[in-house]
Amino acid sequence: NGDSLAKMNTLQFLPLSPSVGVGFWSVLMGKKLEEWKNDVAFQSLQGYYTVSPSLSSKFFLDELAFEKFSSTPFKVKVPGKLILFNTLDEFKAFNKKDHLHTLGKQISASVESESCLDRPELLCPFSAILHCDFKRFVFVHWFCFPAFASIPPAIVDVCPSAEWPQQLSPHCIEDGLTALVDRGYSSFAFGLQGPSERVWTVFSFREWVADARSAVAKGLDLLPILGISTSCTSPPPSTPTSPHSLQMGWVARNLLTALPLLCPGLSKVRILCWCGRQSSLLTLAYDSSTPDLRVLELTGYALNARGKPGPLAANLEHQLNTAIVADSAL
Amino acid sequence: MSKTAHTILHDFRAALTPLPKTSDCKTTGKITPEEFVRTGDFLASKCPTWEWEKGNSGEKSYLPPEKQFLIFRNVPCVRRVGDIEGFFSEADESDEHWVVTKVNQESSNEEVLQIENEEEVRLPSDDDEDLPDIEDLEEEELLVEDPGTVANTSLELLATRTYDLTLAYDRLYQTPCLFIIGYDEKGNPLTPQEMMQDISQDHAKKTATVEPHPHLSGVSCVKIHPCQHAHTISKLIMQMSAEREEFIVEQYLLLFIKIIGTAIPAIECDQTQSFSL
Missing domain, CATH: 3.40.140.70 (Ubiquitin-like modifier-activating enzyme ATG7 N-terminal domain)
Structure with missing residues (x-):
């Protein structure tokens, strides 16, 4: 899809x-x-x-x-x-x-x-x-x-599933998530780094933020992927002329809003909406302003x-x- | 919650039934509590959607406190039994009491139905005078214009009933026993009568009854009576043996779920297709 x-x-x-x-x-x-x-x-x-x-x-x-x-x-x-x-x-x-x-x-x-x-x-x-x-x-x-x-960040790109790295299969990610849960992390947000030696590493949200901050500070464009356990679906347009949209799970909302506060200078982020075989991989872009949650x-x-x-x-x-x-x- | 006459009689007879200590599962189709735990562990490891729970009442001393029953929550039930065309046409007669059916996979895998207009959403207040006037409690000022929220969610809801399936150990019949609790498309609990719409009509008239949940205090559910389970399972085990397929007791619940699926054909309870017996 x-x-x-x-x-x-x-x-x-x-x-x-x-x-x-x-x-x-x-x-x-x-x-x-x-x-x-x-x-x-x-x-x-x-x-x-x-x-x-x-x-x-x-x-x-x-x-x-x-x-x-x-x-x-x-x-x-x-x-x-x-x-x-x-x-x-x-x-x-x-x-x-x-x-x-x-x-x-x-x-x-x-x-x-x-x-x-x-x-x-x-x-x-x-x-x-x-x-x-x-x-x-x-x-x-x-x-x-x-x-x-x-206003949610803009969708820059949705990676066609056929172009996903083989190591990013739902099966591999599920194994990584299980390992993460076994390590005591019990969270809906996680980081994905790789591939290194053909293996993707799953790690905690805190570790993802640390890596993302480091990459932003160095001016690197390629951040680790932020994984969120939620679905991302495409509803049929209500009318033929209505804009298309993606619907992400509600739990991702505040996290994506707060992300520029947690990683100052963040302009783009790759998100894996992890939902087993129905996962989606997309790139989102933020405008230059930093939100004031107050x-x-x-x-x-x-x-x-x-x-x-x-x-x-x-x-x-x-x-x-x-x-x-x-x-x-x- | 006090018990029904059926339940009282059943519990009385069960209390008089000695617990089986030795296994003769392959010949009788019955299992011991210890085997129930073993096969439950196997099921939960192969199908993590099944989980052990302790419940809040009716603890059985012969089962570990944390493993009183197995539960599989939120199992979709896309259509009513009566809507499954040709369901029984593919039935494979295996027993005079039970049939092993093949659900029409094409239809069960179809996209779930969408509610096309708001009139089809059942409002609890529409037909219940005991409910307070919900409109009086609405607070319009809490509605926020928000570009990030998907609008008209009531129209987007998937019109899918869901069920929580419980497998508990029945001491009297020495087999697992299935209890189901259903929810409508809006997440409201179904009445027992509505749940009966999702039981095959053969079973609804013979072996399905409304009973208190064995481990959830004060909750009523529909129970599929286990009187034929052992007989049916033993026949299938014999059939497997005749076909030179080895049966181990850990596989018992995988087999049980395939059989019980005939009583609840519209509830997609069998997530074990990838495991061969």
Whole structure:
């Protein structure tokens, strides 16, 4: 598909669409009733997205939300906050815009302190704002995936898959990623250097940034490749005359926005959107300005099925209510 | 969550069933808990999409705490069973209770369907008076003009149901047992009745029941009853032996998944095609 992608000229990011598992509500119900009681709960939790073109926009929150689990090359963990309200009025009164700005400041701080180099996932946090009626099994949820609303870097080139170096096959990269995970890195961003002696080396995001800074300082044009575990797809144009575009996963967004801050002087970067056999290799160009994260507008609240910023509601009586399940048994 | 009458009776009978200590898998099709762990380890190593989990209830002392059940999440289910044309035309009769079918690969590999207009997106509030008025909770001021965001995502969503598949050990029948939990195209949990649409009609009428998940507290799911599993597996093992193919117990779950696929033909659960038995 690389040949057709080479003609694309616009990069956009595909917002995450949350999928909340029944297991999450079950675990949450237990924690709320047995541990947190009536307190408004601000708890840490984690969700994940799966690296797959068919599920590229899906974000999953399930019974693992309060467990420890590690990212794998195919399943990337995202840290988040749970904000749970006892009443719908409290849910409604919560100042969501202020909350978005708080999250934006936290992301900026992780860039300034460079803590995002060791934990790139700090660049793509989420908040789950919930109201749960555990008596009626009615759940209202609104997710926020904060991102700086900036203009994405331009697409300079998409390397046709037929022209990829043989050593850059999804199989080889998967082996490298597995080795990276085995070394304790659990990240969606990684570096790729090579080939050296016909082998590509996979290394951490911090190491990629160090190499990139060094290459920029020397005026070198060929930076190591930045790998991001996410899909990059080309949707069909809505009309024959509409511009073509590439859609990258939402988690890459803040990382690509912050890159010129982390590597001053960066003008071009080669990105491998690693998605197994559906990977894409592209070159992006930045304009000469350095972004100021403090003044960029923020976006990220999930839209409801009407396309409006608003929560979703679910009635899980048939999935969680004992009496109804018993009646359903055949 | 209290249990259904079925589950109570099943658990009572299981508790009275002594745990098998010696293996006679090749003749009976049954496995011991220790063999379940071994074949589960093998499956997880060959197909990393299957993972061990401990769950939050119903821990079995005869299984390691971290290996209570296997789960394969987010398995696509592109179409309903009734939509798979010619599915049973290629069926290979291997047993009076089960068939080993060949799913129409051409159709199952097609691009997933796109939702063509917003009317097709099922709004939970449309048919449920218990839900709060979502429109009252919308906050228009949070909408940001943003050149970097793909617009109209609700129209771009892939119209794909997904399933979480669980394989747990059934002490009574001494075989693995499949439980499924489904989600609609928007990620909302499916009702048991909706999940039944993705079970082959033969099984939906005979061996699929709504039960509590064995290791997730308070979660209902659809269970494929394991009463025929051992019989079917032992026949296939005998068939493999007749064809001079060696069967080792580690391969048990690979074989099991191929068989269970007949009950859930539209759920793309078999990622093991590249492994020969």
